[in-house]
Amino acid sequence: MNCDEARTLVARYADGEIDDLQGRSIAQHLRTCADCAVKHQGVLALRAQIRAEVPYFPATPALRERVRALVANARDVAPARPRPVRDRWRWLSGGALAGCTATILAWMLGTAVIDWRANEDVAVEAVTTHVRATLSNHLIEVASSDQHTVKPWLSARLDYSPPVRDLASEGFALGGGRLDTLDKQRVATLVYHYRLHTIDVFVRPEMVHAPTELRTVRGFNVAHATGSGMDWVAVSDVSADVLTAFVQRLARADAAP
């Protein structure tokens, strides 16, 4: 072994990081080479001096106290440690909640759309029925301005008894009544005359999801009101505000005779 080869091995030899074969070679070289022996001695002497003079700092009492507190803290927290599971449940229930909310929202939206479409359909159907009855001159099956005649006639043909009011004093003269089919239901239709106009009022037991707003279908206004346990759908070519006021007046319980 020459000095170039030995140079890279001296420190490793001094650090005990060398295999036996190389160890024997370098040991032999050091016995014969003063320069390399000095380097080797230099590492060993430095190490001895470091271990003698460079302090090894053990953990301070203050640090031990702080670490003890840390561990105690961890121990206190430990019982609540099945947190991942709890978290998972929280996420799960959160997800379930979100899912339920989404479902409910979707359902509400869906029913709202269905209601809207149904109302649209009811309004269209009401107008169609009104037009057909007008054209076919089949407006009135029981012709009477007497509500006490119209009401029994309707009640005898329906499974409910619609309130019938003559509002001639307010300009809305009862002309009579007939039966119609609206939204697959047999309904009572009250016919009123207002000046030169005819107003059909479809009366049926109150629906859960009833139309609320005024609609205009093919030039006819369709107004709705709820009251006296009934849904009131009025169709006419009278102005919208008159029709709305009228149907609301009909539906009001205090209007009952």
Added chain:
Amino acid sequence: MSEHTRFEELVLPHLDAGYNLARWLTRNVNDAEDVVQDACIRALKYVGSLRDGDARAWFLTIVRHAFYDWCKRNRPAEIVKDDGTAIDMAADDSAVDPERAAQRSSESRLLADAVAELPVVFREVLILRELEELSYKEIARIADIPVGTVMSRLARARGLLQRSPLLHAIRGLPSGGQQ
């Protein structure tokens, strides 16, 4: 075994080693305590991933990481790659000042001061090798460098100490080829 029990059984026995490393890296009692406390918090958190048998090296790795994180926050200038050139120049400049050297030699903590003045990358491998007596392989893992780099840094650290102006007057220490 719960986390804190594992920590107490596997990590706490190496608290001195962790503090010694932190103390030599920060060169300050309070900072070293902060670094080791931070390391303990991390160790408590990750002690589940510790395999038996290498707890000291594992904990020292965490302490070292905690130190570098602390350093970034508090002494960013110190992480700048320092290859010891400044110390070399100082050694050349003040090589001959027998009076001062003699005065220095009378002080008791000469070598400790020289170690403390080493750039941190050399200081850490020297402390791990000479005070913790770890193998090249363990040091390589802790410092996250190849074994070859451990050897070269160790040689550099020793050379710097042997040529340090603080040590010139020390008797019996071969002065690293200066003669």
